[in-house]
Amino acid sequence: MKREDKLKQNWEFRRLYSRGKCIATPAFVLYFIKGKSGRVRLGITAGKKIGCAVKRNRAKRVITAAFDACLPEIKTGYDFCVVARGRILSLTSTQVKNMLSEKLLENGLKIL
């Protein structure tokens, strides 16, 4: 995941929240929508509800590692946003990766 493929602007997140599709799990919430860039782009949200700075950083790292592991199998041309929930703090990145790839497969976002 390159740095220029990360979502940074507020309007990009608002576009995902209002128009994108939403899949919820106990550990995270995944939003996705077809983007204009033709690449796979990702934004991560870890709100104050998760905990202190250490816990928010931990959540962001675990999500980044899980997404990078799934990256070769994902269809290009979509923007994603993962919102961390409190349960993610007790999981490892392989567990999160399994949940993520299962949800991606259900919604037809994987290269077969």
Add this chain to the structure above:
RNA sequence: UGAGUCGGCCGUGCGGUCGCGCAUAUUUUGUAUGUGAGGAAAGUCCGAGCUUUACAGGGCAGGAUAACAGCUAACGGCUGCCGGGGGUGACCCCAGGGAGAGUGCAACAGAGAUAUACCGCCGCGUGUAUUGCGGUAAGGGUGGAAAGGCGAGGUAAGAGCUCACCGCGCCCAUAGGUAACUAUGAGCGCCUGUAAACCCUAUCCAAAGCAACGCUGACAGUGGCAAUACGCUUGCCCGGCGUGCCACGAAAUGCGGCUUGAGCGCACGGGUGACCGUGCCCCCAGAUAGAUGACCGUACACGACAGAACUCGGCUUAUAGGCCGGCUCACAAC
């Protein structure tokens, strides 16, 4: 051995594979090599560096601190010491100047709260149910606090009214100490508490903060007021200065600031100590939505609190567990 007290240190380690930030090298957008969170990075409670703005000069207001001596770039921090309090002791705690400069406050209770007379006691007059005047502050009760304590003399009854002893304060002398202060003696006084109430005394303080600020590039309108006026100048005033000024809207970044510093470690010397001096050695994060994760092996105590954001010195708060040292008390043995 048990109990206690004070101080210091560590904060999972080692090896391998993939992945991330930065720097360097080579090359060209890949690969190597190095390096990569803390004792509190936290809270933002103090103090500084640094930057910008302001600043002829002065005054008022405002804020902070508070025994004494030192350390320090500075401090409300630290060290030593003095005084007070607690503990058998090691040791711990203290916003610890001034109430004898002035003003205010002290609810309720109580006769009375900085001054007094309810019940009492005593004297005089009327007079014998009692009542009036005067003296007194020993006894009673109230309260956090009631006019230093106790005894003797004294008196109509009493009272530091007088005296002895004791307690406290001020001041003087002598001795010790750099000093705060301590000890002894003489004199004077004892009229409460509160200054984290106003205040007085001494010392210090211009304001804001890296979202400061500088550079490069781009864009550029609307409205209001105006010479008897408007504006700037520290919160205000004196004083001084200027001639267009003010408000709103729009806007997006990029680069610098950004890490070599009151720096870390070791040795020697000085000092009771905080700390200081000299020599040698080292370079140890610098991101910009924000870098440390995943898997495997192995050891154990199975890993707490917790993530740099301009940088330092402190304070305060959170913290699983482990290690080391000094000292005190009790018991036992020698």
Add this chain to the structure above:
RNA sequence: GCAGAGUUGUCCGAGUGGUCGAAGGUGCAGCACUCGAAAUGCUGUGUCGGUGACGAGCCGACCUAGGGUUCGAAUCCCUAACUCUGCG
């Protein structure tokens, strides 16, 4: 990152160091009014612990938490926790 404000009963909120568990409104309960309701009027009503009988009554604690100053703290001072606001 920096700067600032606040925390009082179910909720909103007032509160000079003392007469304060604490005004007022809201909510809830009861009564009146009405055929019935709404509106209106009146009355009552905080939580926890102890004693008591699960009641009445009595006592104690509680104004975010912990210390301090004071005879006495919701109020003054310090520390912490939480909430909120502003600054590109």
